[in-house]
Amino acid sequence: MSKIIVLKCVGHNPKDFELDKVVAVQFGLIKDLFHGDFDAESKIVVDVPVKFNSYIIGRIIEFCRNRASWSSDRAYWEQDFFHPCREPNQRKRKELIAIMEASEYLCMESLVELTTQSLANYLKGKSPLTIRSLWKVEGDLTAEEEAKALAMGVAKLGH
Amino acid sequence: MGASHSALHKDHLSSPSPYCLGDLPEDCVALIVENLDPVEICRLSKLNRAFRGASWADFVWESKLPTNYEAFLERILGGFPENLQKRDIYACLCRVNSFDQGTKKVWMDKRSGGVCLSISAKGLSITGIDDRRYWTHIPTDESRFASVAYLQQTWWFEIDCEIDFPFPAGTYSIFFRLQLGQSGKWFGRRVCNTEQVHGWDIKPVRFQLWTEDGQYSSSQCVLTERGRWSHYHGGDFVVRESRSSSSTKIKFSMTQIDCTHTKGGLSLDSVIVYPSSCKDRLNRF
Numbered sequence: 001m002s003k004i005i006v007l008k009c010v011g012h013n014p015k016d017f018e019l020d021k022v023v024a025v026q027f028g029l030i031k032d033l034f035h036g037d038f039d040a041e042s043k044i045v046v047d048v049p050v051k052f053n054s055y056i057i058g059r060i061i062e063f064c065r066n067r068a069s070w071s072s073d074r075a076y077w078e079q080d081f082f083h084p085c086r087e088p089n090q091r092k093r094k095e096l097i098a099i100m101e102a103s104e105y106l107c108m109e110s111l112v113e114l115t116t117q118s119l120a121n122y123l124k125g126k127s128p129l130t131i132r133s134l135w136k137v138e139g140d141l142t143a144e145e146e147a148k149a150l151a152m153g154v155a156k157l158g159h
Numbered sequence: 160m161g162a163s164h165s166a167l168h169k170d171h172l173s174s175p176s177p178y179c180l181g182d183l184p185e186d187c188v189a190l191i192v193e194n195l196d197p198v199e200i201c202r203l204s205k206l207n208r209a210f211r212g213a214s215w216a217d218f219v220w221e222s223k224l225p226t227n228y229e230a231f232l233e234r235i236l237g238g239f240p241e242n243l244q245k246r247d248i249y250a251c252l253c254r255v256n257s258f259d260q261g262t263k264k265v266w267m268d269k270r271s272g273g274v275c276l277s278i279s280a281k282g283l284s285i286t287g288i289d290d291r292r293y294w295t296h297i298p299t300d301e302s303r304f305a306s307v308a309y310l311q312q313t314w315w316f317e318i319d320c321e322i323d324f325p326f327p328a329g330t331y332s333i334f335f336r337l338q339l340g341q342s343g344k345w346f347g348r349r350v351c352n353t354e355q356v357h358g359w360d361i362k363p364v365r366f367q368l369w370t371e372d373g374q375y376s377s378s379q380c381v382l383t384e385r386g387r388w389s390h391y392h393g394g395d396f397v398v399r400e401s402r403s404s405s406s407t408k409i410k411f412s413m414t415q416i417d418c419t420h421t422k423g424g425l426s427l428d429s430v431i432v433y434p435s436s437c438k439d440r441l442n443r444f
Contacts, residue, residue, distance in 0.1 A: 093178075093180070094178035094179070095178075097178045097179070097180060097183065098178040100187065100190075100191075101178070101183070101187060104187060104190070112190060116190045116191045116193070116194060117194050119180075119191045120191050120192065120193075120194030120195050121194075123191070123192075123195065123199070123203065124195060124199065125199075127202075128202065128203060128205055128206050131180075131203070131206060132206070135179075135180040135181070136179060136180070136181060137179075137180050137181035137206055137207055138181050138207065139205075139206065139207055140207050140208050141205065141207060141208060141211065145211075146205045149204045149205040149211050149214075150202075150204075150205050152201075152204075
């Protein structure tokens with residue numbers, strides 16, 4: 001039996017995910033566990049923070065497992081995986097952000113890149129006001145701080 | 160047999176409403192805004208604290224700066240300003256900076272980061288420029304350099320220039336900004352005197368361009384546009400990635416040396432080197 005990593009998700013819908021080496025090495029956070037002083041035959045359990053529920057972890061593992069077969073038709077699986085649409089609804093937005101945060105935590109550079117790119121695409125061309133209402137962002141800067149941030153911004157970039 | 164591995168908790172775990180854009184920590188936001196263009200990043204900095212902080216992250220702006228920005232700053236400012244964040248350096252490069260005794264101006268396009276270089280008539284080698292029978296320098300507010308060179312008439316029309324500049328890697332186009340006619344103001348209104356314009360319709364002018372690494376281009380064009388400033392394309396050149404850490408030497412010229420006829424009535428403002436991808440924006444000076 002070769003080394004197995006188990007991702008233990010708690011909270012709503014608790015679930016354990018057993019990862020083989022092929023999948024586990026894609027997570028920067030835990031791939032080093034394979035090089036530790038553990039027995040060749042061992043099972044390592046990693047507690048996933050309660051913030052990342054089993055559904056999100058499941059989606060990420062699905063990405064890892066299918067990456068090889070999807071790499072030849074990247075545009076297609078990106079669309080399929082992230083379910084983007086012109087104006088994503090609340091649930092899809094939350095899912096995208098959750099996957100981004102989880103993959104950042106797990107140190108999965110490629111998935112972080114894809115999710116942050118997708119999120120950036122949704123922000124492009126939209127005014128802060130529109131983003132606030134669409135994405136439910138609360139402004140926590142004072143009026144003075146806001147004015148200062150704006151003055152330091154585009155205007156300062158020159159002509 | 161297993162070993163329990165305690166999770167490495169990070170700061171953002173205690174967030175009350177998970178998966179909300181507004182609750183993302185600064186470092187996550189920075190990863191997102193890195194994919195936006197500089198103008199967008201600055202605009203979103205007022206969204207909330209995390210966005211404001213992210214909009215100042217050095218690594219975000221490092222990716223927007225030209226790879227050889229240090230050599231670039233050295234060339235145009237004669238030194239490297241210290242204690243500046245990368246965003247400030249970007250803003251500095253987006254301003255119009257004069258160098259070479261004011262004969263050249265350079266700036267970076269704030270959206271694309273493309274470098275634009277403008278060389279005034281005084282920074283070019285114009286055959287006969289010292290002879291007032293042929294050429295004069297005329298002050299005007301129609302030029303970025305407040306002065307243009309005006310040609311009354313000549314047999315031998317030749318403009319050359321050799322420059323050595325650390326262009327970041329990319330493709331660039333050269334344009335001559337000139338006008339057939341002499342502009343002036345008459346009771347506050349713009350007028351353009353085209354009476355002295357002659358000889359340009361007989362034979363075309365020739366543009367040539369050489370680079371140190373062996374690129375060459377040549378083209379011909381008949382000058383026709385009377386009474387307004389136009390950009391005439393003088394050639395393209397490519398700066399390759401490996402060369403972008405050092406300076407790029409290029410030489411270009413515009414000639415009409417057919418001595419069977421005279422030509423004149425031409426105003427020459429400047430030559431501009433522009434990233435080829437941005438050239439559609441040229442008339443928006």
